Amino acid sequence: MKQKDCIFCKMADREIPSRIIFENDFTLAFLDISPISKGHTIVIPKNHYSNLEVIPDYELSEVYKVVKNLAIRIHKKIKIDGYNVLQNNFVAAGQVIKHFHVHVIPRNNDDEKFRIKIPRVQASEEELEEIFEILKA
Numbered sequence: 001m002k003q004k005d006c007i008f009c010k011m012a013d014r015e016i017p018s019r020i021i022f023e024n025d026f027t028l029a030f031l032d033i034s035p036i037s038k039g040h041t042i043v044i045p046k047n048h049y050s051n052l053e054v055i056p057d058y059e060l061s062e063v064y065k066v067v068k069n070l071a072i073r074i075h076k077k078i079k080i081d082g083y084n085v086l087q088n089n090f091v092a093a094g095q096v097i098k099h100f101h102v103h104v105i106p107r108n109n110d111d112e113k114f115r116i117k118i119p120r121v122q123a124s125e126e127e128l129e130e131i132f133e134i135l136k137a
């Protein structure tokens with residue numbers, strides 16, 4: 001399942017070259033060409049799924065197994081203090097390429113990445129109760 005004009009599908013098909021650091025039957029992992037930090041890696045399913053809501057559970061679990069293994073590899077082989085695992089869905093959340101993908105972003109204690117102050121406000125009991133009633137199973 002590939003989609004025409006999808007850059008990640010083309011990378012999976014080798015129509016576009018990439019620096020692949022891992023591959024198996026279901027997944028491909030490659031270095032981001034516009035990295036947030038050295039070693040910034042993207043893991044994708046080889047099949048095209050636009051976001052988290054439509055990727056089958058089995059392939060999702062395969063992708064995250066690779067994310068875990070590569071996170072460990074990156075942490076061991078590059079001098080870093082930690083890493084972010086980031087996965088954006090829909091434009092509002094910053095998704096640019098509409099092929100499900102997971103970022104592994106190496107971090108250091110003093111790198112100042114993502115240090116923007118995101119405002120958070122303590123929710124009232126009423127607000128929490130209202131959203132709890134909507135979301136609970």
Ligand SMILES: [Zn+2]
Nearest residue numbers: 006009048099
């Ligand atoms: Zn695709």
